Amino acid sequence: MKISILSKMLLFFSPIIFLCACEKNSVSNNGAAQTGKGGSITRFTIAKNYLYVVSNHFLNVYSLSDPAKPRQVHTSDLNYDIETIYPYGNYLFLGTRTGLYIYSIDTASSPSLIGEAKHARSCDPVVVNDSVAFVTLKSSSGCGPAEAGLYIHDIADINHPVLKKTIPLPDPMGLGIQDSILYVCCGSAGMKVFNVKDPYSPTLISTQADGKYLDVIPYNGILICNDEEGIILYDIHDPAKPALIKKIS
Amino acid sequence: MKIKYSGIGPLLLPFALKSEKALTGFFFKINCMKYLSFIFLMILISSCWKINIHPDYGPVPKVWGNKPVFAAVDAAKKILYDPVKHSLINAGNIYVFKNTIFQVDVGRGIHVIDNSVPSDAHRIGFITINGCEQVSIRGSYLYTNSYTDLVTIDISDPVNMKIVNTIPNAFPDMWISYPMFEPEESGYYECNAFRTDSVVVGWVKDSIPQGCYKN
Incomplete structure (x- = not known):
């Protein structure tokens, strides 16, 4: 009897717990100071109390203990051309010209390299969901001979990412994930909407063709798309069915 | 016909041939390639002569292209x-x-x-x-x-x-990769030299000495 009441209570509260989790994911709180959310193509990111900046060959770490005056606390000299940085949980994912590199920020002031997948010459951005890393690769950006497309890595063992699936796509750029729906920007070829519930065999749901898509940010039920001519907003309360709200140009 | 390349030939050949297949070794099944590479070499060498022996070889031709607009830092x-x-x-x-x-x-x-x-x-x-x-x-x-x-x-x-x-x-x-370092559109542009006192804030169309080219 007690157990069933408990389980009912759990059932009742679980959506609330879920909501709280979402809240924390979308906007990480640090006392009064809130952090925003960036796209998948970026060289700046804020995690914990630090600003991480990837320049061509360096991972620079700035302490934000005095937020007005970032103070450099660490620099890693990396031997490869870095393009993007993406934070997820306790990790930073670096998309570089020679592969995907994973850094632990357990010690936030000095990230340490813990994993790499060199076979994917992943010039372009990375997004991560649980134990899966989605990477896009543009073949036209001088990143080597690999085929343009979506590269899906199993990162359950964070030290040894394994490439599980490749989907050829025309010129993919930024990407974003909401629940089990993945949005991949393919410039003038549209935005591909994938169901990645089974991450290693994604199914294409639709292709949105309202602009030239460069990057996306899923944010509080809205999908913010970076378009060559401005910004395109979609309602994604049902993530599988983006509904056009507004084009800003 | 098999041709065995020796000496400096095999080292220079990659510059003359773009085909990856041709780079697989020192033995090539080719006929006219050696003549082609020879011509390429001659062009290479003659272009060197122009640079090294006649540094004042006429003025650089002018082309229509992008010219940097500098502003004080x-x-x-x-x-x-x-x-x-x-x-x-x-x-x-x-x-x-x-x-x-x-x-x-x-x-x-x-x-x-x-x-x-x-x-x-x-x-x-x-x-x-x-x-x-x-x-x-x-x-x-x-x-x-x-x-x-x-x-x-x-x-x-x-x-x-x-x-x-x-x-x-x-x-x-x-x-070297700051956003304005190169013009946004492809074509000829005036090569951007490093300056400490000023930076590029934009690009304008003008007649410029044929220098850098953006793909």
Whole structure:
């Protein structure tokens, strides 16, 4: 009897717990100071109390203990051309010209390299969901001979990412994930909407063709798309069915 | 017919041949390739003669292309908020903070978009930041770059945004890839030499000496 009441209570509260989790994911709180959310193509990111900046060959770490005056606390000299940085949980994912590199920020002031997948010459951005890393690769950006497309890595063992699936796509750029729906920007070829519930065999749901898509940010039920001519907003309360709200140009 | 290359030939051949198959070893099943490579070599050598032996070999031909517009460092790095809509030229990174969307206009600055009512979202202003490419925000502070500097802007009063901190040359290795370093369109452009006193703030069409080329 007690157990069933408990389980009912759990059932009742679980959506609330879920909501709280979402809240924390979308906007990480640090006392009064809130952090925003960036796209998948970026060289700046804020995690914990630090600003991480990837320049061509360096991972620079700035302490934000005095937020007005970032103070450099660490620099890693990396031997490869870095393009993007993406934070997820306790990790930073670096998309570089020679592969995907994973850094632990357990010690936030000095990230340490813990994993790499060199076979994917992943010039372009990375997004991560649980134990899966989605990477896009543009073949036209001088990143080597690999085929343009979506590269899906199993990162359950964070030290040894394994490439599980490749989907050829025309010129993919930024990407974003909401629940089990993945949005991949393919410039003038549209935005591909994938169901990645089974991450290693994604199914294409639709292709949105309202602009030239460069990057996306899923944010509080809205999908913010970076378009060559401005910004395109979609309602994604049902993530599988983006509904056009507004084009800003 | 098999041709065995010896001496310096095999080392120079890669420059003459683009086909990857031809690079598989020192033995090639080719007939006319050696003549082709010979011609290529002659062109290479004759072009060297022109450079080394006749340094004053006529004036560089003029072409129609892009010419850099320089501004003094102090003027170029001024940050200014204009509370009116600007049109987007070269879409860069995007960032969202509460009800505001920020969209970088590569090399020029950041568009500010009010998203409090998504169906009525619109640009409300523009922050001029020459050499800008990145944006990230925590609390009242926006972090961005102006060329190779790391800049902190206090955005708590949007109409009176102000720079509160600059770390000069924080990312020296980004120098050759700062947004305005090359023109955005392809074609000839006047090669950009390193200057300490000024930076490129834009490009204009002009008759220029045939120099650099952007694909």
